[in-house]
Amino acid sequence: MAHRKLTSVLPSPQPHWVGDGFFVRPLFADLAFGQEVSPFLMLDYAAPHEFRPSAKPPGVGAHPHRGFETVTIVYDGEIEHRDSAGNSGTIGPGDVQWMTAGSGLLHEEFHSREQAKRGGKVSMAQLWVNLPAKDKSAAPHYQTILKDDIPVVDLGQATLRVVAGAYGETKGPARTFSPVHVWDIDAKAGADLELPIAAGDNVMIALFSGAVSVDGRSVTQAGLLTFGTAGETIALRVTADAKLLVLTGKPLNEPIAHYGPFVMNTEAEIRASIDDFRRGKMGNLEAFA
Numbered sequence: 277m278a279h280r281k282l283t284s285v286l287p288s289p290q291p292h293w294v295g296d297g298f299f300v301r302p303l304f305a306d307l308a309f310g311q312e313v314s315p316f317l318m319l320d321y322a323a324p325h326e327f328r329p330s331a332k333p334p335g336v337g338a339h340p341h342r343g344f345e346t347v348t349i350v351y352d353g354e355i356e357h358r359d360s361a362g363n364s365g366t367i368g369p370g371d372v373q374w375m376t377a378g379s380g381l382l383h384e385e386f387h388s389r390e391q392a393k394r395g396g397k398v399s400m401a402q403l404w405v406n407l408p409a410k411d412k413s414a415a416p417h418y419q420t421i422l423k424d425d426i427p428v429v430d431l432g433q434a435t436l437r438v439v440a441g442a443y444g445e446t447k448g449p450a451r452t453f454s455p456v457h458v459w460d461i462d463a464k465a466g467a468d469l470e471l472p473i474a475a476g477d478n479v480m481i482a483l484f485s486g487a488v489s490v491d492g493r494s495v496t497q498a499g500l501l502t503f504g505t506a507g508e509t510i511a512l513r514v515t516a517d518a519k520l521l522v523l524t525g526k527p528l529n530e531p532i533a534h535y536g537p538f539v540m541n542t543e544a545e546i547r548a549s550i551d552d553f554r555r556g557k558m559g560n561l562e563a564f565a
């Protein structure tokens with residue numbers, strides 16, 4: 277079977293703070309919000325960071341989103357969420373929150389109260405997945421996907437968690453609006469991975485830690501790998517124990533208009549979103565205090 281060729285290795289950008297709770301690296305770098313990564317929009321990765329105990333949970337206060345989904349994967353620590361659709365919840369290591377912002381909501385994202393009190397390591401990733409134009413006005417929705425609900429595929433020297441889509445016959449729990457696969461991989465040095473990729477899908481692989489060799493090229497620092505469109509598999513050799521997030525999906529092939537927390541198809545829809553937010557049409561959190 278033909279392997280997809282590695283087309284670029286984007287080095288991990290410098291981290292920045294989101295609120296005071298998440299020290300993230302925007303791994304899609306300049307590709308974020310572009311057609312090449314569709315239907316994904318961006319990926320923030322917060323490597324393990326030690327927090328001091330604090331009575332006030334660190335994080336980011338009320339802010340809006342419209343037109344896409346946010347997917348939060350926790351690796352270390354506990355994160356608590358609350359939104360204007362009345363949803364709230366706490367997720368811990370291995371858990372995933374798949375939030376459909378759709379027509380618009382306000383939410384806040386903090387370390388859980390317990391996490392803040394005891395302090396310690398927090399590590400997470402947040403992926404933004406675009407919605408097809410016809411689904412951008414979907415009602416806000418929230419899927420809590422606990423670690424135990426995520427099937428694990430044993431690949432010998434690696435484990436692959438199917439968060440969304442499928443790996444072979446194994447299906448992931450997330451309900452999605454367009455066909456995507458999200459695989460969370462932990463691999464030992466020496467693992468040879470051969471991942472099946474559907475024709476026409478875009479593929480991005482985030483290397484969170486460890487090292488891999490692809491197409492004879494050695495990637496020893498965290499970053500993002502992108503691949504060409506021809507071929508049915510991706511072949512990776514793991515050269516140092518690695519954590520990887522594999523994202524594949526069918527491109528939406530629709531125009532993308534993006535401004536801050538809003539992702540629509542046209543500039544007029546962006547202006548309407550800013551207006552709706554200012555008029556309070558995306559709800560408020562106080563109603564659920």
Ligand code: MN
Binds near residue numbers: 339341346383385
């Ligand atoms: Mn948010």
